[in-house]
Amino acid sequence: MSEQRSFDVADLPGVGPTALLVFAGLYAPIVTLVVYSFNAAPSVATWDGFTFDWYLKAWHNSTVMNAAANSLIIATLAALFSTALATLAALGTTRRPAFFGITAIYAAINQPLMVPEIVTAVALLIVIAAIKAATGYAGLGYLVIAHTAFCIPFAYLPIRARLEGMDLTLETAAADLYASPWQSFRFVTLPQLTPGILAGWMLAFVTSLDDVVITEFIKSPGQDTLPTYMLGQLRRAMTPDINALSAALLGLTLVLLSGFFLLSRRKS
Amino acid sequence: MKRLLAASAMLLCSATLAAAEGELFLYNWGNYTSPELIKKFEETYDVKVTITDFDSNDTALAKVEAGASGFDLVVPSAGFVGIYADKGLIEKLDLSRLPNHANIAAQWMNVDWDKGREWSIPWLWGSTGMTVNTKVYTGDINTSAIFMDPPAELEGKVNVIPEMGDVMALATMYAGGNVCSDDPAVMKKVRDLMVAAKPKWLSMDYSTVEKMTNNDYGATVDWNGSAMRARLGNPDVAYGYPKEGYGLWMDNVVLLKDAKNVENAYLFMNFIMEPENAAMLSAFARYANGITGSEAFLPEDMKGAPELNPPAEFANNGQFVTICTGKALDYQNAIWTELQK
Numbered sequence: 207m208s209e210q211r212s213f214d215v216a217d218l219p220g221v222g223p224t225a226l227l228v229f230a231g232l233y234a235p236i237v238t239l240v241v242y243s244f245n246a247a248p249s250v251a252t253w254d255g256f257t258f259d260w261y262l263k264a265w266h267n268s269t270v271m272n273a274a275a276n277s278l279i280i281a282t283l284a285a286l287f288s289t290a291l292a293t294l295a296a297l298g299t300t301r302r303p304a305f306f307g308i309t310a311i312y313a314a315i316n317q318p319l320m321v322p323e324i325v326t327a328v329a330l331l332i333v334i335a336a337i338k339a340a341t342g343y344a345g346l347g348y349l350v351i352a353h354t355a356f357c358i359p360f361a362y363l364p365i366r367a368r369l370e371g372m373d374l375t376l377e378t379a380a381a382d383l384y385a386s387p388w389q390s391f392r393f394v395t396l397p398q399l400t401p402g403i404l405a406g407w408m409l410a411f412v413t414s415l416d417d418v419v420i421t422e423f424i425k426s427p428g429q430d431t432l433p434t435y436m437l438g439q440l441r442r443a444m445t446p447d448i449n450a451l452s453a454a455l456l457g458l459t460l461v462l463l464s465g466f467f468l469l470s471r472r473k474s
Numbered sequence: 475m476k477r478l479l480a481a482s483a484m485l486l487c488s489a490t491l492a493a494a495e496g497e498l499f500l501y502n503w504g505n506y507t508s509p510e511l512i513k514k515f516e517e518t519y520d521v522k523v524t525i526t527d528f529d530s531n532d533t534a535l536a537k538v539e540a541g542a543s544g545f546d547l548v549v550p551s552a553g554f555v556g557i558y559a560d561k562g563l564i565e566k567l568d569l570s571r572l573p574n575h576a577n578i579a580a581q582w583m584n585v586d587w588d589k590g591r592e593w594s595i596p597w598l599w600g601s602t603g604m605t606v607n608t609k610v611y612t613g614d615i616n617t618s619a620i621f622m623d624p625p626a627e628l629e630g631k632v633n634v635i636p637e638m639g640d641v642m643a644l645a646t647m648y649a650g651g652n653v654c655s656d657d658p659a660v661m662k663k664v665r666d667l668m669v670a671a672k673p674k675w676l677s678m679d680y681s682t683v684e685k686m687t688n689n690d691y692g693a694t695v696d697w698n699g700s701a702m703r704a705r706l707g708n709p710d711v712a713y714g715y716p717k718e719g720y721g722l723w724m725d726n727v728v729l730l731k732d733a734k735n736v737e738n739a740y741l742f743m744n745f746i747m748e749p750e751n752a753a754m755l756s757a758f759a760r761y762a763n764g765i766t767g768s769e770a771f772l773p774e775d776m777k778g779a780p781e782l783n784p785p786a787e788f789a790n791n792g793q794f795v796t797i798c799t800g801k802a803l804d805y806q807n808a809i810w811t812e813l814q815k
Contacts, residue, residue, distance in 0.1 A: 269525070328536070331536065331537065331540045332540055335540035335542045336542075338542035422528075423533070423536070423537065426526075426544050427499040427501070427543075427544045428525075428526055434527060434529075437504065437527075437529045438505055438529055439504050440680055441503070441529075441680055
């Protein structure tokens, strides 16, 4: 975009050391967590030799595996739905002239970022309890819907940013060449938008995977997710099977991320 | 992707389809229910038990109160049993369906929150006191001065669990008041003592078992079950019962009014009042139960453990910690907030 790139942050003195410090602060705790998942002692704080036992223990603990499965199912579905909705919202708010009330629409879409989570949680608890009583359905659907709702802004922001950064000329050219609106979307807009959609999906996935407050309030019997399970452990001794599980999830996330990275690089 | 969608759609539906007979839904504190006990119950009665965790009495109450929670049994703390009853959320127990009701220890039969045990049965109980590393501090450990006025050896080595009700109860009793004192003079003293003591604390954290085992803390305000776990890992650790007054708590099983599996709920309540099964609860969570005769079935390292059996001289110093209300709670909140700064 800018031809005269005379200023680059990376040229400033001290950027390297600062970046190193920041990355150390971000990743040192995660590395510690992974290292202690191989700890032979039943403690999350003292080192006492190497073992895979905690991975086996977590694997054989049906409560833990059930919580992990719940987390992954909810996060996958909520990320899928919220990204689809966010893509539509982003197209609707960028690919047309600004209109009256667009600020209100932005505010509505980003509402989960503004309203304290506990308020949303209590509100959802009341509404969903009424629906449960009326329908008798108590499945994971409620959690998927709730997670979809609060994941939308996380998916929406990167997609909108991508759309705003995209040049309109290609789409205009496609229209000039008699492409139908669907064709120009499918063959021109969408391919350019894919990195934004992937980024949005991942952000939504991670946000859903992380959620404690809303899940704790609206989960039905047997629907503990990993974060609510860990919260329940807090007051009693934590054992490294939690580390093992977190490390395994981390590994899974890394595999997913690398997969997306390779995919998007090959395409471009 | 299609397959994933189909699989998750099936999962979404299964929760409703599975509401067949032979189920029980228990809503309990996290990591508090012995898996062996549940397995034994499931095999004995062919009932599938689903356990769901809560992290605080308040969350549990809010969910049950909203209705259609889907749970049959809940395990609230002593002070909350009356609230559930007053709000009409729980059922008065039909004692004729609980033959093992007679096993409840005399001490736990006529409790303040449930005279005659018509609304709730005991789960586990414990105390809040002082866990001290006796290598670091050799003086008297049966006093709240350990954290309210730390001796020189313990300065900068004391931890306080971030649990307002339990800690404020100890502090108020230390200052000469009742558990829920609303006397401004007493509470002023509590505040001054705690504000003066706080610079000598190391942290306000839950992870007492690891830190006491590793000698990272010299002492901590603690629950007796954690104290015992720490001692089993580090023989220098001992548990003190503050003579100024220590806290007592008990969690209790209640039957929800909208329970769908009432028959199984009664079976389960009766089951855990069998001494052998009550001992399984204790063996897992490391706290005492309220059932006569369970001692014989406890694991060896728990039999006669000092953490589970207050010494006779301090037996009457324990006070039940209830939820304070009104002015007393306002004072506690104000002091607690000041301590977080």
